[in-house]
Amino acid sequence: MxxxxxxxxxxxxxxxxxxxxxxxxxxxxxxxTIPESFPFEIEDDPRAQFVRFTGENVREEHVQVLAFMPSLVADEPISIKLIVTVTKKSGLCLEFSCTASADSINIDIVSVNHPGGFFEGTLKNDWHFNCRDMDNDLKKMFYEYLETVVEASTTNFLHKYMMSKLKREY
The missing domain is CATH 1.20.5 (Single alpha-helices involved in coiled-coils or other helix-helix interfaces)
Incomplete structure (x- = not known):
């Protein structure tokens, strides 16, 4: 015994x-395996359900990507939610709420914010667009801009990283 x-x-x-x-x-x-050209610093707290990637792009815009844990729904491709925030020096902020798979990214919602909210340092949400309701030309413009901020290789790496986080922590 x-x-x-x-x-x-x-x-x-x-x-x-x-x-x-x-x-x-x-x-x-x-x-x-982080690509040498990977434009972001990685902030990964093992207790958090997301990873923060931050950096600046060639236009000197501050870029933050929040990548959330993968969605593991049966019979659906594995995807991760991303919130991509691009802030200009003026404070103008463009936020993309997206769903990403290993080889593609889909914009769900776009928000445009500007400084001058009720409290000092807050952002006022001026425009909120659901991608399904957008004109095709506007939708195309947002996709093209997003591709300059988060390249396809970056999306692929983010997907692998989040799958690894899921495997490591859960």
Missing amino acids: ALAWCVRRLLGVIDSKIFSALKSDDLHYIKE
Whole structure:
């Protein structure tokens, strides 16, 4: 009886060590595969359901991407929610709420905000567009702009990174 308990306990410890090593190896691999041209710094809090990516683009706009944990719905492709916020030096802010798969990104909602909300330092939400209701030319313009901020290779990396986070932490 005591021997069986010791064996179960030992196997549990071994499984735990193997699982821990797999999780850290996966994170190490992901960090090694960050493309040299990756334009963002990664802020990943293991307790959070999202990862923050921040940087500046060639137009000196501040870009923040919040990537949320993947949606794992049966019979649907795995996707992640992204909120891409681009802020100009003037404070004007363009926010894209998107759904991304490994090889594509779909804009769901676009918001345009400007400084001057009720409280100092807050943003006032001026315009809020549902992509389904947009004129095709406007929709095309937003997609083209978003592609200059978050390239296809970046979307692919974000997707891999979030899948790795899911595997490591949950």
